[in-house]
Amino acid sequence: MLLSLKNVDYYYGKDTVYEVQALKQVSADFAENEFVGLIGHTGSGKSTFLQLLNGLEKPYSGEVLFHGKNIWDRDFNRKQLRAGVGLVFQYPEHQLFEADVISDVCFGPRNFGLSEEEARNRALWALDLVGLEKRFHQSSPFELSGGQKRRAAIAGVIASKPEVLVMDEPTAGLDPKGKKEILDMLSALRRQEKCTIILVSHSMEEVAEYVDRIMVFDAGSIVFDDQKEKVFSHIEELERIQLAAPQVCYILRALKQKGFAVDTGAITLEAAKETILEAVKNRSHA
């Protein structure tokens, strides 16, 4: 297994009045070339979970394994781990600091021991991938628009070519086109580089469209971890933990109740369109 967590507990402010158990006995496995979506109500522990994956936070109990090795072993090189597991925080644009965009993107690869030239090539590749045009490469990151900053910051992590790319709500606050571009870029990256992508999102439609497997967090525990179709068939359970299924699921359910022979298992817009057209066609034939 590429990356796994075993029975991990995590607390914030242990032994003070602020104590919160952010993760309770969490276990998860990530294989090569997976695309996993993490969903959950706010405060359910998703961001905390992500920080355990690349050793930014240490579990209170339980273990985190990368390529089968415990990352908290004394002789484990956690810096190299961070090259292998790239983490893009929420609002990553707040971490830009260099005088120009390209140097900022080079920061990661350079830290992970690449030569100046290699780092630059990686940076150009990453900037091209996220769709930040050449004319912005030399500008100050603080002069870019919000969406452009986001792209630059994401490029800064992708440039290290991680085996596992972990993203915390990368599309929050972007316009619909920008969202789609970032997600399409992630899909392309996964196909090209055969990397695993773990994506936190609050949009059920996004998750239904792009990922293969979904993990559902509730109050620090993982309540579902399955193929996306299976997870979204539990609409009632999802609603109980203040989540929802994609909107098309509700439309299909309503149509079914009206007597249309639609497949309520469809979760993407495209699949829903097909099953509805099919149902309408059959109905007019009958």
Add this chain to the structure above:
Amino acid sequence: MLREITIGQYYPSNSILHRLDARVKIIGALLFIVCLFVFHNPAGYALSTLFLISMITVSKVPVFYIFRGIKPLVYLLLLTVIFNLFLVPGKYIVSWWIFHISAEGVRMAVVMALRLIYLIFGTSLLTFTTTPNNMTDALESLLKPLQAVKVPVHEIAMMMSIALRFIPILLEETDKIMKAQTARGADFESGNLIKKIKSLIPVLVPLFVSAFRRANDLALAMEARCYTGGKGRTKMKPLQYQRRDYLAFLFFCVYLGMMILTKIADVKIPIRL
């Protein structure tokens, strides 16, 4: 890592110390500090220790939490101790090359360290048990007499409380930025001093940007709520002394009285080295 810093923060609890009027606590803390520096005889220190221990117990703030408060000041403490240890002249008890340690120096080092630690404990106990809001109101109320000489008391109090409130926010922000840069392979621990200082640039630049952004947001939010300074501003919860506050004042008077007694009686316990 930085989450460990607790200095200047509030620790919620419902102890009697938390419920005391903030003005009483400020006066108490001041009295404690003044006594610490004025009455430097062994009995005085014993009394200060007793006072501090009883206050910490009453406050219900975990002891390890209070001790964490010293952490960021450890170097300052160490420096004080070293300077006193080597530079205070007197009868030398240890001499080696250019280094001489005198009995006086040892005594001074211990005393200075003790004073500093008590000073930190005393003031952090004040902030641990007082919300920033109450602190502002109390400061404003205590400094009110200065208004007669045109000191902008309200503004000073407001600035102080905003500064206090921003400590945890900026620490959290620093923590977040450091994590994000660590995720990109930044290393804050290894290397020599120059390298370590250089490694802070990726943290400081975003931190300053975010501090200005936050300050700007706060100013806008205050303006949007028609804040124009202290003139004509009323309070939702005006400070009012309760019976327990008068009792606390009485307690402070007893404390001060005993301190003065130690001075008069001058109970000197000879320190032998």
